[in-house]
Amino acid sequence: MGTPTSAKSRKVLITGATGDTGRVAVKESLERGLTVRALVHRTDSRSAALEELGAEVVTGDLLDINTVRPAMEGVDAAYFVWPVQPGLIHAAVNFAQAAKEADVSTVINLSQRSADRFSTSDSCRDSFIVEQVFDWSGVPVVHLRPTFFLEWLLYPWQLPYLQQGVLRMPVGKGRHAPIAAEDQGRAIAALLEKPEEYVGTTVPLSGLVEMDHEQMAAELSDALGREIVFQDPPIPEYIKSLEEMGVPPYVRQHFAGAMADYQNGHMSGWDDNVERLTGRKPLSVGEFARAHADVLNPPSS
Template sequence: MDKKILVTGATGKTGKETVYQLLKNNIPVRALVRKADERSAELKEIGAEIVLGDLLDFDSVTAALKGITGAYFVYPVIVPGILDATAKFAQAALENGLEMVVNMSQISARREAKSNAAQSHWLGERLFDRSGVPVVHLRPTFFAEWLMYRAGEIKVKNSLTLPFGNGVYAPIAAADQGRFIAAILAGPEGHAGKTYPLFGPKELSQFEIADILTEVLKRKITYYPVEIADYGKFMEKEFGYDPWFVQHVIAVAQDCRDGIFSGTNELIRQITGTAPMSMHEYIEENRGLFE
């Protein structure tokens, strides 16, 4: 069977880049989206087949995987449901004989994780492992895109308020992850059963990220570390986030302070042939959001 890849979360940050990279290499893509809108229209315009579906609907997942050889599976961390979605996707993938599933997990995924989402990602990995479907687990550190949560504050107040204390991590851009995912799906040989931690090129504290913002934007941006519990209350009051996501952020903020998100490696360069984007490059590329 000729390759055809299903990309879930296709209008999201990693999914969109995965679609783009696969199509650039002339690999047919079916993009699973929850609704038809301008984002799905953009994917259709560049050559993706668009199908509507819901990862929590077994029938629509099964239909989306028919005729597919490999898939990228990602479930939004901001809402509960990942284990239900994983079980349905794994079964449907098994029934359709997929040669590879790339599963988006997270670096804090572990049995003893305090974050309900992180622990569920770890359990989801185990579900895939037991399903018999060839699978690769990705465990990225914090995305560079975390900065977007505070873009309004940076733009208006020249400040960056987060609960990560002095914790350091190497922010990784979603675009680099998309290139990595596409590379594995294009050439899955030797990857099945692997777990890949993914990092950007350099560990940074929020103080250092604020310094980079200052350098790129040519105005002083100040990082204000806040207590973890206070930030959770702020998320609930100001943004109305689902309690599931608030609990996750509170737990991983402590993980970040404890070094769980730290580290670097050369995997992005080794697998894709191109080094990951630096935080300076990421901010420069997206500077319009902060000006």
């Protein structure tokens, strides 16, 4: 495998570069003095913004190895991310093979806290398998296991309820430490710059405080200046409502399994890895809510 290079001469590849974690990872990597190649599906205003920051933008598809391999050329470290949709294992195999062919010194793999060989969620199970794939490949790898994103509060299946004062999730008494994509992006950039200490390990990424959803609703209430109540519907009822809102089948299937896992404690636990990696504490639920209050609050009449 390739030998580590100094931060100033390191070139890194960031996939999902216009997405929640990738966009921040590009910005933070550039600020750390890294040379950044950003892989995007298409050029548009979002990719143009990355170019303005100083990134080299290339187009490609992780499901097509012959577009991934050229993007790996000359790269020291590469960040792999895949959305909650079919194709994860296929994309990871392509990424591992391309990284191996290009002699990439480190892959940073964004997995998920609930990655589990025995989960009934296809996404959770496949995330576990992908960790094994990267391990088998022989490419030096760091697996990241973040807990649930705070950005979920902004998603179409959650936001309308929050605007009406309801935090609605079938999570029972389960607990987690919700984390913002911004904090994940900062941690990813830190690992792209200096991965050596973490190669071969699995790093959990947590938000500021572990809490249940009653506590989360209370913090949202305080931040937004209006009452937010927690509603805990049965999982089948929740999944049915997602179907009625047009959420894709793969995402619904994931939620059904992931919510059962959550209720059984699979997302619990806390760590200070974001602060250890970046020197700065992650955002709290309240800080995130205040930053997005214009969206989370009801539209003005």
